[in-house]
Each structure stands twice: as structure tokens, then as C-alpha cells.
Amino acid sequence: MRLGWQSILATLALSACAGKAPPPAATAGGAPTEIVAAPSDPWPSQYKPYPGVTTVIRGATIYDGAGRKYAPGMVRIENGKVAEIGGSVAIPTGATVIDAPGQYVTAGIIDIHSHLGAYATPGVEAHSDGNEATSPARPEVWAEHSVWPQDPGFSRAIAGGITALHVLPGSANLFGGRGTTLKPVYARSVQEMKFPGAPYSLKMACGENPKRVYGAKNQMPQTRMGNIAYARQAWADAAGYKRRWDDYTRRAKAGTAKPTDAPRRELAGDTLMGVLSGDILVQNHCYRADEMANVIAMSHEFGYKVTAFHHAVESYKIADMLKAEGICSAMWADWYGFKMESFDGIRENIALVDNAGACAIVHSDDANGIQRLNQEAAKAMAAGRRMGMALAPEHVWTWLAINPARGLGIDKRTGSLEVGKAADLVLWNADPLSVQGRAMKVWIDGALMYDWGDPKRRATSDFELGQPGVGEPK
Amino acid sequence: MKRLSFLVAQIATTLLAAPVPAATIAITGGTVLTGVGEESIAGGTVIIRDGRIVAVGAGLPVPAGATIIDARGKTVTPGIIAGMSDLGIDEVGGVRETNDSGARTAPWSAALDLSTAINGNSVHIPVGRMGGVTRAVVGPGAESDIFGGQGVVITLAQGADPVMRPRAFQFVELGENGAGLAGGSRPAAWASLTSALAEAARYAANPAGYDRGLSRDSLAKAPDIAALVPVLRGTMPLVVHAERASDIVQVLGLKARYPALRPILIGAREAWLVADRIAAAGVPVITLSLFDLPDDFETLASSRSNVGLLQAAGVTVAMGLFGGDSAAQPRNLPYFAGNAVAQAAVPGATGLTRGQALATITANPARIFGLTDLGTLSVGKRGDVVIWDGDPLDVTGAPIAVLIDGVAQPMRSRQTDLAERYKSLGRSDLPLQYPR
Numbered sequence: 001m002r003l004g005w006q007s008i009l010a011t012l013a014l015s016a017c018a019g020k021a022p023p024p025a026a027t028a029g030g031a032p033t034e035i036v037a038a039p040s041d042p043w044p045s046q047y048k049p050y051p052g053v054t055t056v057i058r059g060a061t062i063y064d065g066a067g068r069k070y071a072p073g074m075v076r077i078e079n080g081k082v083a084e085i086g087g088s089v090a091i092p093t094g095a096t097v098i099d100a101p102g103q104y105v106t107a108g109i110i111d112i113h114s115h116l117g118a119y120a121t122p123g124v125e126a127h128s129d130g131n132e133a134t135s136p137a138r139p140e141v142w143a144e145h146s147v148w149p150q151d152p153g154f155s156r157a158i159a160g161g162i163t164a165l166h167v168l169p170g171s172a173n174l175f176g177g178r179g180t181t182l183k184p185v186y187a188r189s190v191q192e193m194k195f196p197g198a199p200y201s202l203k204m205a206c207g208e209n210p211k212r213v214y215g216a217k218n219q220m221p222q223t224r225m226g227n228i229a230y231a232r233q234a235w236a237d238a239a240g241y242k243r244r245w246d247d248y249t250r251r252a253k254a255g256t257a258k259p260t261d262a263p264r265r266e267l268a269g270d271t272l273m274g275v276l277s278g279d280i281l282v283q284n285h286c287y288r289a290d291e292m293a294n295v296i297a298m299s300h301e302f303g304y305k306v307t308a309f310h311h312a313v314e315s316y317k318i319a320d321m322l323k324a325e326g327i328c329s330a331m332w333a334d335w336y337g338f339k340m341e342s343f344d345g346i347r348e349n350i351a352l353v354d355n356a357g358a359c360a361i362v363h364s365d366d367a368n369g370i371q372r373l374n375q376e377a378a379k380a381m382a383a384g385r386r387m388g389m390a391l392a393p394e395h396v397w398t399w400l401a402i403n404p405a406r407g408l409g410i411d412k413r414t415g416s417l418e419v420g421k422a423a424d425l426v427l428w429n430a431d432p433l434s435v436q437g438r439a440m441k442v443w444i445d446g447a448l449m450y451d452w453g454d455p456k457r458r459a460t461s462d463f464e465l466g467q468p469g470v471g472e473p474k
Numbered sequence: 475m476k477r478l479s480f481l482v483a484q485i486a487t488t489l490l491a492a493p494v495p496a497a498t499i500a501i502t503g504g505t506v507l508t509g510v511g512e513e514s515i516a517g518g519t520v521i522i523r524d525g526r527i528v529a530v531g532a533g534l535p536v537p538a539g540a541t542i543i544d545a546r547g548k549t550v551t552p553g554i555i556a557g558m559s560d561l562g563i564d565e566v567g568g569v570r571e572t573n574d575s576g577a578r579t580a581p582w583s584a585a586l587d588l589s590t591a592i593n594g595n596s597v598h599i600p601v602g603r604m605g606g607v608t609r610a611v612v613g614p615g616a617e618s619d620i621f622g623g624q625g626v627v628i629t630l631a632q633g634a635d636p637v638m639r640p641r642a643f644q645f646v647e648l649g650e651n652g653a654g655l656a657g658g659s660r661p662a663a664w665a666s667l668t669s670a671l672a673e674a675a676r677y678a679a680n681p682a683g684y685d686r687g688l689s690r691d692s693l694a695k696a697p698d699i700a701a702l703v704p705v706l707r708g709t710m711p712l713v714v715h716a717e718r719a720s721d722i723v724q725v726l727g728l729k730a731r732y733p734a735l736r737p738i739l740i741g742a743r744e745a746w747l748v749a750d751r752i753a754a755a756g757v758p759v760i761t762l763s764l765f766d767l768p769d770d771f772e773t774l775a776s777s778r779s780n781v782g783l784l785q786a787a788g789v790t791v792a793m794g795l796f797g798g799d800s801a802a803q804p805r806n807l808p809y810f811a812g813n814a815v816a817q818a819a820v821p822g823a824t825g826l827t828r829g830q831a832l833a834t835i836t837a838n839p840a841r842i843f844g845l846t847d848l849g850t851l852s853v854g855k856r857g858d859v860v861i862w863d864g865d866p867l868d869v870t871g872a873p874i875a876v877l878i879d880g881v882a883q884p885m886r887s888r889q890t891d892l893a894e895r896y897k898s899l900g901r902s903d904l905p906l907q908y909p910r
Contacts, residue, residue: 121767122774152768208568320899336889337598337802339568348893356899367767375809375869382870387897429819435812435868438820453821464768468719468747469775473822474766 035252036262038270040279043144045194047183052446054078056091057427060100065107065401066416069394075105077423080446085417098441104432107401107417108163108424108442111370112283112330112408113310113363116154117147117167117182117190121367122463131170132177136214136221137234139202140267141177143169147190150462153367156474158184158450158459160371161432161439163424164195166408168203168310171285172213174221174231176203178271179283181408183444186459199409201307202275204231205285206295207341228294235302238272245273281307281409283330287341289317296325308407310363312353313345319356328359328407332369333376333383350377350399351384351391361407362399373400378433393433422446498523499880500536501859504545507866509552509836509850512829520550522857525880530851543861543875551832551866552851553608553858553878554808557760557839558713558740558794560801561602561610562592562628562636567798575800576617581690584670585697586623588614589640594628598801600887603630605805606860606873609638611794611843613713613740616647620655620666624701625713627843631878642843643711643738644702649721650772664724670694671732674702708734711843713760715796718772719744726755738842740796743773746780749787758790758842763814763826763834781814781834782824792839807835812867831867857881 055077062073064085074089075082084090091097118130129146132138147167157165162184169176181198182190206227215222221230244263251257274280282299286292286309299306308328309315313336315322315329322329331353336345354360362377364370381396405415414422423446430436441457442450451457455471464470499522506518508530519534520527536542565572574591592612602610608630616622622645628636647655652663673694677684687695704710714725714737722745725737739745740760745752752759763781768774777783784791793810795803811831818825826834840849847856857880864871876883895906902910 122770124771156766316893317896317899334803334806335799337566338798340566343566344892346889346893348897352893352897368764371766372764372813375813379809379869382864382872386872387893430816434865434870435809436816436819438816464774467768467774468744469777472775472777472779473820474776474778 034259035249036259037249038265043142043191045196045198046189046191047185047187047194047196048192049080049445050185050447050449052077052080052423052443052448054083054092054095055098055443055446056089056095057098057100057105060103060105060427062105062417063107063394063397064417065397066418067395067398067402069392072101073105075417075425077425077443077446080423082417082419082421082423082425084419098427100427102430103440104428104430104437105417106161106397106426106428106432107415108426108444109161109373109400110404110408110415111157111162111165111364111373112308112361112404113365114157114165114167114370115170115365116157116165116367116370117149117151118143118169119367120148120151121153131172133172133213136173136210136230137175137268138169138173138177139175139271141169142180142200143167143177143203144180144182144190144194147180147182147193149187149190149193152461152464153370154184154186155459155461156367157370158442158444159439159452159474161374161426161428161442162370163426163442163444164405164408164410164414165370166201166283168201168283171203171205171209174205174210174227175234175268175272176205178280179203181410185444185449186461195410197410197413199279199281200271200274201281201283201408202271203283203285204295206291207285207287208339209285224291228298232298232301234272235298235304238269238276239302241266241269242273242276275304276302278305281407283308283310283407285310287311287313288344289314291341292318293321296321296327308359308361311342311365313342313349315358316346316349316352317344319353319358322353323356323358326359328361328403329353330361330363330404330407332365333362333379347379347383348387350380351387351389354391354399355384355389359403359406360399361403363404374432374437375435381433393431396433498537498540499543499857499877500540501543501545501550501861502536504548504550504861506530506550506851507829507832508852509832510852512827518550520851520859522859522877522880525857527851527853527855527857529853545861548874549862549864549866549871550851551606551860551862552836552849552855553860553876554606554804554835555839555845555848556602556607556610556794556804556807557792557835557842558613558796558800559602559610559804560795561598561612561630561804562594562596562801563588563612564801565593565596565598567801576615576622578617580618582623582695583616583619583698584621584623584644584701585695586614587641588612588623589626589637592626592628592636594634594636596801597888599630599636600632600884601802601889602804603632603876603878603883604873604885604887604890606808606862606866606876607804608858608860608876608878609845609848610804611642611839613643613645613796616645616651616655620647620652620663621645621670621698621702622647624710627845629878631881632883634878639845641710643713644705645713645715647715648725649716649718649741650770651715660721670699670702671706673699674706678703678706706732706734708736711736711738713738713740715741717741717743717770719747719775721772722748723751726751726757729755729757740794743780744775745789746777746783747775749784749789752784753788758792758838759784760792760794760839760842762793762795763810763817778813778817779824782817782826785826785830786824790838790841791834792842793834794839808867808871809869811835812865812869815867828867
């Protein structure tokens with residue numbers, strides 16, 4: 001049980017309309033004492049699943065996303081959930097049945113590192129909304145407030161089998177702001193795209209980017225030591241902020257504090273306090289092994305946890321340490337060499353991390369890459385096999401499904417085709433761990449949101465209407 | 475007769491400084507994709523003598539004394555030719571001093587000769603070579619002016635002089651980039667282009683009488699203008715970056731005004747909208763198969779069917795990398811080719827056949843750049859051969875042997891050294907940085 005400030009707030013928020021004052025709490029002394037607090041989820045998800053029909057897919061090879069394979073297998077989705085999966089499932093009267101011999105069914109792909117919407121296409125300056133590069137620490141900004149729900153990239157992502165994605169701020173800052181998990185389902189507001197109940201993340205960055213951006217402005221951080229010092233001070237300040245709130249809350253509950261005693265609310269402090277309370281997950285951009293080790297040491301010093309290192313091109317050098325710490329690595333299959341800190345990237349990275357027993361995730365950080373994360377996983381699988389690792393395809397699919405779901409704190413709801421979880425799944429025409437595999441149909445919460453053969457089931461963003469090429473299969 | 479059980483790779487790891495070509499090599503038993511049409515020879519033999527292919531076919535007798543490479547169960551293809559890349563000119567993209575791809579503040583443009591920058595010891599060359607890339611077109615970026623200078627064709631052979639053909643083409647930016655470089659509009663870019671070509675004609679008529687134009691702000695510097703004379707005469711192709719359909723049409727119009735000009739389009743994401751006109755003009759295209767986002771206002775119609783539709787219209791298409799990762803990722807060219815094949819399965823979309831796809835990374839770049847003795851496994855061609863452990867057009871297949879001019883190449887790179895060093899993290903008597 002967690003007794004931090006955030007969980008108290010969460011309880012209050014559940015019983016109150018967000019934005020309104022929470023109801024007064026009765027105290028032992030009889031006099032009501034209002035605990036002034038920030039709502040923990042003031043911009044909640046307004047996503048509503050679209051309607052689906054009971055559907056059975058049979059005859060396909062199934063990778064369930066949690067490491068299991070059914071070949072051939074059957075899966076039934078019903079009321080937005082996985083209702084049954086195995087070698088054989090019941091077919092209710094009236095169910096839509098899809099015969100898929102030679103085809104593949106997988107758990108939907110989850111991209112833990114995207115900037116869709118925040119760096120929308122077309123990539124003009126007016127769409128550059130990913131880096132609030134005005135201070136090395138901007139934990140108060142939220143990537144979702146930069147998201148343009150009409151980014152054409154969302155339609156391409158779902159066509160690549162994506163059923164959830166995490167949109168992060170960029171890496172110019174040591175503290176880039178909050179990241180948010182979305183569904184690639186077009187809507188009129190970003191709140192209608194938010195994955196219900198998904199925790200926020202805090203995007204952090206180490207290495208070249210922050211020191212380059214701020215060094216060029218002749219301000220701190222200008223060096224790697226500056227990066228760490230600046231971040232440590234921010235954590236020390238956040239610990240003080242949390243103490244003030246914890247102290248106030250304790251006194252308010254005891255009836256010895258007035259509402260006006262509440263500390264000043266600081267949005268930046270809210271985010272960092274959420275990390276220290278364990279409610280907000282740290283997604284940390286970091287390339288080099290030695291720098292990841294420094295970040296781990298910093299997390300120990302201040303009592304927080306890094307959920308995942310992103311890019312992590314040198315995770316293979318410290319895979320044992322990452323396993324011991326329980327930290328995921330979100331990686332590309334083969335990007336390397338484009339900057340000094342990416343110089344040691346190797347194609348075996350993902351497989352070596354996995355082989356060490358650490359959590360491996362394939363991520364994109366790219367509006368093109370997100371469309372083919374399955375092929376990136378296949379590259380990594382092939383590299384690992386050449387090193388002698390067995391790497392079954394159903395295990396490889398965990399890099400795309402349950403592992404990123406864990407890294408985003410949504411693994412109880414999605415990330416694998418297990419009974420009771422969301423019907424987030426993809427039907428592929430051929431082996432998705434090859435170049436030939438293309439998504440034919442994609443279901444999100446049981447609703448068929450993409451169908452390669454049905455123009456009525458292929459979304460077009462507002463931006464593309466009336467433009468050359470609109471409506472063509474991409 | 476010597477028999478090398480698998481394979482050349484083993485010899486190669488000894489990293490001979492200058493591998494000596496075996497006089498005669500026979501690659502036997504593999505599935506040979508020659509790069510000519512859809513040709514696939516089961517149980518095929520490729521015989522190389524003194525660096526050239528002398529025979530290709532099924533059931534050929536192996537010449538006495540030949541070194542045999544057993545390719546049973548493997549696939550054999552021509553060496554991959556990167557239709558464009560930054561190989562040898564860009565070591566670490568973000569480290570400016572290691573990157574010779576552009577020269578923003580240089581007084582020169584068309585005169586820049588990229589062959590002076592080629593570094594045969596780049597770590598990306600062995601990485602590309604292990605991916606099956608045996609030759610690469612290397613192109614400059616235009617940063618000082620709409621002209622980027624003269625590109626080069628290189629060999630990736632270990633220990634060889636990398637520059638195969640210096641001054642192989644001129645590069646020019648039109649479209650959005652060209653507009654920016656020329657002062658802010660497309661008309662400015664076109665004025666720069668047509669003015670420079672007019673100056674080149676004037677220079678060609680009387681080189682000795684041409685003003686040197688060497689003041690820094692001169693519109694026409696003699697070395698830049700002189701470099702454009704072969705472009706005007708058609709002895710040097712002009713690679714033109716244009717994406718938007720309207721820009722492409724403008725480029726095609728150049729041929730009416732300068733009949734000898736040999737434009738090659740690069741980028742060309744909206745080319746499918748005007749594919750017939752490109753085909754009629756006989757202009758080839760260098761692009762990639764996976765562009766499908768409206769990344770800019772000049773690429774709104776980007777489609778993964780672009781390559782297939784161009785091919786269907788009769789345009790010669792090659793794959794090439796330009797922009798980021800162009801030094802590090804030529805090894806991914808087969809991935810782009812394979813995805814072009816996969817595109818054919820999508821209802822309403824257009825892709826390539828396997829033969830067509832292989833040609834976009836072998837025969838077609840050779841044809842576009844006039845590399846007449848490269849690009850296919852045919853008699854008389856150079857002995858650039860790759861032997862794959864799986865499907866060469868899939869991400870899971872990889873080369874197990876690469877021959878360039880009949881010489882087996884080392885299958886080792888800085889990346890394999892790193893993987894080897896860190897494959898086991900157990901603590902030993904000395905740090906990992908000592909030999910084990």
C-alpha cells in the first residue's frame with residue numbers, strides 16, 4: 001500500500017469532479033477540515049472504445065505477446081475483450097468468423113517512444129512542439145498539450161499494427177516533461193485519445209542533447225557533470241516540495257492545519273513528486289552505458305526508480321546491471337553512428353539485453369519506424385540468432401507487446417492476448433517477423449479500426465483531405 | 475582442387491591487409507539470382523577468373539584448380555550498389571569535423587570534388603560491406619548554393635583505393651531546399667540554375683577568355699562554372715533533388731532547353747503523379763520505397779506505391795540513401811527492396827516483383843551511373859558476389875560471404891568487435907578492454 005500524497009489525492013479525485021474542490025473530510029474532532037490538494041488526474045482520458053462485433057479468428061499462427069504461441073490457434077474477441085484463446089475456442093451464434101490459415105495474429109504493437117502529434121507531419125516549424133527548450137528542467141510541461149490529433153502519422157501507425165503509443169517530449173531538457181499514452185484513434189481532442197488509467201511518465205534525458213542545447217546558450221548544463229549536478233539539485237528540491245506537502249497533509253488530517261497552510265502548488269514539483277511517490281514512471285533517454293550507470297546511481301540517491309532507458313544503444317554493455325535493477329531498455333534494432341554517443345550501437349543489442357534476462361523493448365522514436373516495429377524486432381531476432389541465441393518468434397513478440405506494456409504500466413489491460421484483457425490485436429497477411437508481413441486488420445478494444453481492404457476502415461486525418469494522394473493506400 | 479568448407483568468412487577474419495585474389499573461384503550449388511529480370515538458377519554455379527565473372531549457369535563444370543565456395547542451401551546475388559550514400563564522407567553525423575557531406579560557408583559549390591574526401595578507412599565501410607554492399611554512389615549535400623558539387627562512385631573492397639570513379643555526377647537542389655539556398659523561392663533557384671548553365675556555355679566557348687570571377691560574392695566563379703561544362707554537354711549526369719510533382723515537371727522541361735542534359739531525379743516522392751512523363755523523358759529516379767508521410771509540403775503525396783508505379787510506367791528506379799543515416803545504413807537497402815515487394819500484397823497498392831526489387835539495388839544503379847561492368851551476375855562483369863544465409867530481400871537474411879572483384883572480403887567490423895567483447899559480461903582477471 002502506498003501512503004504518499006498522490007494516492008490520497010487519487011482517492012479524493014475519484015469522489016469528486018476534477019477541477020472542483022474535493023468534498024470536506026470529517027475529522028475526529030468533529031470540525032470538517034478541507035485538505036487542499038491538486039487533483040492527480042485533472043485531464044482524464046475521455047476515450048471511448050468504438051463498437052465491435054464478436055469475432056473469431058481461426059487457423060492463424062498466434063503470438064500472444066506474452067511469450068505464448070498457438071499454431072494453429074483460435075481467438076475470440078467479445079465486448080472489447082479477449083474472450084477466449086487457444087487451439088480451439090467456442091464460436092457463438094452470429095459471431096463473425098475469419099478464416100486465416102497461413103496468416104498471423106498477434107497482440108497489438110505498443111510503441112513506448114513516439115513523438116506523433118508533438119512533432120507532427122508536415123514537419124514545418126509551426127509543428128515543432130516537442131521541446132520546451134527554455135530551461136533544462138521543465139517537468140511542468142505535458143507532451144499531450146502539444147499533440148495535434150490530426151497528425152497524419154497516427155493513421156500510418158495503426159496501419160503498422162500499433163494499438164497504443166506513448167508520446168514523449170523531446171530530449172533537449174534534462175527534465176523534458178510528462179509523457180502520455182495514447183491510442184492511435186483519431187479524435188477531436190487529445191483527451192479522447194488518452195489510454196484510460198495509464199500512468200504518466202516523466203521524460204528525462206542524459207548525455208549530449210541537454211549539454212549541447214544549454215551549453216550553446218552559455219548556461220548550465222554545458223557538460224555531462226553539469227547534467228548530473230543540475231538534475232540532482234532538481235531532485236533535492238523536489239524532495240523538499242514533497243516533504244512540505246506530506247507535512248501539510250499529515251497536519252491537515254490531524255486537524256492542525258488550515259487550508260491556507262497548504263504549500264504553493266508548483267506544476268513542476270507536482271510531476272517530480274509524482275515520481276518520488278512512484279505514481280509517475282521515469283522514461284530516461286540515455287545512450288551510453290556509463291551514463292546509464294550514473295543515472296541509476298542518482299535514482300538510488302534520491303529514492304526513485306527509472307522504468308526504462310530509451311535509445312540505450314549501449315545497454316548490451318550493462319545488461320546484467322539493468323536486469324538487477326529491473327530497468328527496461330527501449331531500443332532501435334540498428335540505428336548507430338549518427339552522433340558520438342550512438343557510435344557503439346550494434347545490431348545484437350536487443351538480443352543481448354534479452355539474453356541477460358533484462359527487459360527488452362523495441363521502440364521507434366520515429367514516425368516511419370513506428371510503422372514497422374515488427375521488422376525492427378525481426379532484425380534484432382536475426383542478429384541474436386546469428387550469435388547463437390534460440391529466440392523463438394513468440395518470445396520476440398514480447399519486445400513489442402507485454403514488455404512495452406509493462407514499461408508503461410498498462411500491462412494489466414493490454415500487451416497480451418489473455419482472457420479479460422483488451423482486444424488489441426492485429427491480423428497479418430504473412431509472417432510479421434519478415435518484410436512480407438503487413439497488417440490486414442487492426443482491432444483496438446475489439447473495434448476494427450483498420451482494414452487494408454476496406455477504405456471505410458482506413459482513417460484520413462483532416463490535414464490530408466483535399467491534398468494530392470488522399471485516400472490512396474499508403 | 476581446393477575445397478573451402480564454409481567459408482571464406484573464416485579466412486577473412488584473419489584480416490589480411492591486402493587479400494590476394496584466387497585466380498579462379500567457383501561458387502557452387504546455390505540459388506543464383508543474377509539480377510537479370512526474374513532469373514533464378516537453382517543449383518547454380520558462378521565462376522570468377524581474375525576478378526571477372528566468366529560463367530554463370532546450372533551444372534557447370536568446375537575448372538581445375540579453382541577454389542570452390544560451397545553455397546548449397548544459400549542464395550547468391552550480385553553485390554549491392556548503393557544508389558546514393560554518405561559512405562566514406564561522414565563518420566559521426568553529429569560531429570561536424572568528421573562530416574564532409576556539405577560546406578555551408580564555402581565560397582565554392584559546383585566545383586567541390588567529393589572524391590577528395592573519401593576515407594576508405596571509415597568504420598561504416600566494413601559495416602556496409604558485411605550487409606552485402608560492394609559499391610556505392612556517394613553524393614554531396616548542397617549547402618553553400620544550389621549546387622552541391624561532384625559526387626563519386628566508390629568500391630567497398632578492403633585495402634583497395636576506394637575511389638572508382640571521381641566526378642561521376644553533379645548534384646543540384648531544387649524544390650524547397652533549392653529555394654532556401656537560392657534566396658527564398660523556387661524562381662530564385664531556377665534563376666541560379668539557368669544562369670549557371672548559360673555561364674557554362676559561355677565558358678565552354680572560350681575558357682581562356684572567361685573572367686575568373688573570384689571575388690567572394692561573384693555570381694559565377696570560374697571553377698564552379700567550369701565544373702558545369704560536362705553537365706551541359708551531357709558527359710556528366712546531373713542529379714536533381716526534387717520531390718513535388720510540379721518541381722519534377724519543371725526538371726523534365728530542362729531537357730527541351732538543354733537537349734544534352736542528363737538529369738537523374740532523386741527523392742521524387744510525388745513522382746508517381748507524373749510517372750508517364752518521367753518515363754517518356756527517359757529520366758531515371760533514385761528514391762526509397764517506404765516514404766508514406768507528408769513530411770513536407772513538397773511530399774504531400776508520398777506513397778509506398780511510388781516505386782512500383784514508376785516501375786510500371788517504365789522508369790528506371792534505384793534505391794539510395796540521402797539525408798540522415800546515409801553512411802551507417804546502406805546495409806538496409808535490401809530491406810527497402812523487400813518492402814517494395816511486400817507492397818504488392820496490399821489491396822489497391824503497387825509493388826515490385828522480386829526481380830525488379832533486386833534490380834533497384836544492383837542492376838539499376840549500375841545502369842543509371844553507367845557502371846557497365848557491374849550490377850548483374852553475367853559473363854564479363856566484375857566479380858562482385860554476395861552469398862546469403864537466407865532471403866536477401868528480407869530482414870532476417872544476411873551475407874555470409876562477400877566478394878568484390880573476386881576477392882573474399884573480411885566479415886568483420888568495429889561492430890562485430892564490440893559484440894564479441896561484450897557478449898559475456900562476467901568479471902575476469904582483467905577488464906573487458908584487454909584481449910581475451
